[in-house]
Amino acid sequence: MKFKIGDLVRFVDEPIEGHITSFQHNDIIGVTDDTGFEIPVLSNKVTLVHGNMQREDDEQEEVKTIVEPTQFIENGILLGISGDQKEGLAKLHIINMTSYELLVSISEVHNNKVKGIFAEKVDKHSASAFFSANFSNVGNWPIFHFQILRHRSSLHKANELLDREQRVRPIDLTETKHLNTTLGEKIWYYELDNKEEIGLDKLKSHFISNRPNRK
Incomplete structure (x- = not known):
């Protein structure tokens, strides 16, 4: 089996x-x-x-009803972490809150090598679990490498391959969980398709441009 x-x-x-x-x-x-x-x-x-x-929680995922939005949703590809830290078991999901169909490949990164752990289609406004582990061992969870193609049958502007690595840090799981309507429960999450990343140069520019003028 x-x-x-x-x-x-x-x-x-x-x-x-x-x-x-x-x-x-x-x-x-x-x-x-x-x-x-x-x-x-x-x-x-x-x-x-x-x-x-x-x-x-498995039964709830099967019976939940998905409401199709009237407007096409471009963004909302999430790495979601569900579970109760007191119970010990965490469940990781790839969550598709967009109107695209996703072709998803997920690998674990080990010393510059990768091991595939998930390769499936994730329908729009749906989610798939791809990894389970103990909360007590979160510091040893692998780095996850995501490669995601966004598919849409109607005419649209082409999207680049979403290629990203993400580590779940213990400190991130000290933040408040938020309700996710696709899973129907509160989770921690990372926005995998969020390009707004503030680097050192951007921070310097921000502080310089907002520095008060001296007379």
């Missing part, structure tokens, strides 16, 4: 359930239970949980 990060699984020989948070050597996967601990187990010793065995 083919598994993916974030799948809810049950152990065959023990009364344990959890979400897959890593793939390791020798056909071993890491399963994180409700206590926040990751347990290594052979992939043939777990089975995928279906139906009413899913977590509440």
